[in-house]
Amino acid sequence: MAAQNRPLSPHLQIYKIQITSVLSITHRLTGIALAFGAFVLAYWLISATYGPEVFQTAQSLLGSWFGKLVLLGLTFSLYFHLGNGIRHLGWDFGMGFELTHVRMTGIAVVLFAAVLTVATWFAGYAVAGGV
Amino acid sequence: MDMRSHLGRARGLGSSNDGVGHWWMQRLTGIALVPLIIWFVYSAVTMTGASHAEFSAWVGTHGNPILLILLIIAMFHHGQLGLQVVIEDYIHSEGPKLALIILTKFAAIFIGASSIFAVLRLTFGGS
Numbered sequence: 001m002a003a004q005n006r007p008l009s010p011h012l013q014i015y016k017i018q019i020t021s022v023l024s025i026t027h028r029l030t031g032i033a034l035a036f037g038a039f040v041l042a043y044w045l046i047s048a049t050y051g052p053e054v055f056q057t058a059q060s061l062l063g064s065w066f067g068k069l070v071l072l073g074l075t076f077s078l079y080f081h082l083g084n085g086i087r088h089l090g091w092d093f094g095m096g097f098e099l100t101h102v103r104m105t106g107i108a109v110v111l112f113a114a115v116l117t118v119a120t121w122f123a124g125y126a127v128a129g130g131v
Numbered sequence: 132m133d134m135r136s137h138l139g140r141a142r143g144l145g146s147s148n149d150g151v152g153h154w155w156m157q158r159l160t161g162i163a164l165v166p167l168i169i170w171f172v173y174s175a176v177t178m179t180g181a182s183h184a185e186f187s188a189w190v191g192t193h194g195n196p197i198l199l200i201l202l203i204i205a206m207f208h209h210g211q212l213g214l215q216v217v218i219e220d221y222i223h224s225e226g227p228k229l230a231l232i233i234l235t236k237f238a239a240i241f242i243g244a245s246s247i248f249a250v251l252r253l254t255f256g257g258s
Contacts, residue, residue, distance in 0.1 A: 052183035
């Protein structure tokens with residue numbers, strides 16, 4: 001049988017959406033987002049080497065509504081990927097595989113990410129001196 | 132029954148040709164990033180709306196350049212390892228797959244090296 005005629009496994013749509021699969025793909029999506037976030041960090045650092053004006057442009061760009069939207073997404077992505085990454089490390093040690101634990105730690109990671117995202121932005125606005 | 136050759140078993144490199152190297156490095160950089168990223172987010176928040184002088188001073192202060200460089204290395208290494216897996220999972224034709232993996236790795240090294248150079252320049256002056 002030719003390689004391209006091999007039977008395929010069922011497509012993703014036939015599976016029921018569950019917290020396990022949703023968080024799994026979210027881990028991957030946030031990872032991809034954060035890889036682009038690394039470029040934002042590079043831009044921030046490199047812009048400063050071009051002097052005050054270029055850095056100021058970078059700061060205003062990051063402080064614009066679009067910049068803030070990107071940074072907000074990156075903040076949540078970061079905390080989610082961090083929390084879920086630690087969850088993955090637990091699995092690497094063979095811990096937390098029972099279905100109830102998987103659900104519990106999954107919900108915990110989402111709450112962790114949400115709470116810390118809000119807290120981080122509160123702190124950011126506090127540093128900037130109010131809204 | 133083990134179908135592997137004696138040499139293959141002794142090397143323990145499997146079909147990936149690098150054994151658990153990729154897996155292990157992803158964990159190692161992930162663990163390193165936990166404290167580094169917490170430190171960085173805290174620092175970045177304090178740099179909200181900072182001027183060029185304040186930012187440059189922060190980059191060059193005490194252990195900050197070292198932590199920044201370690202963060203950059205761990206972050207870009209971890210990122211390109213992750214993107215490699217995504218590419219391998221979703222792109223099935225060999226040519227584009229290989230091209231994209233090479234592009235990802237070169238981009239990570241180029242942007243990572245540029246970021247490290249930026250940290251050094253801000254620390255030792257010259258801009």
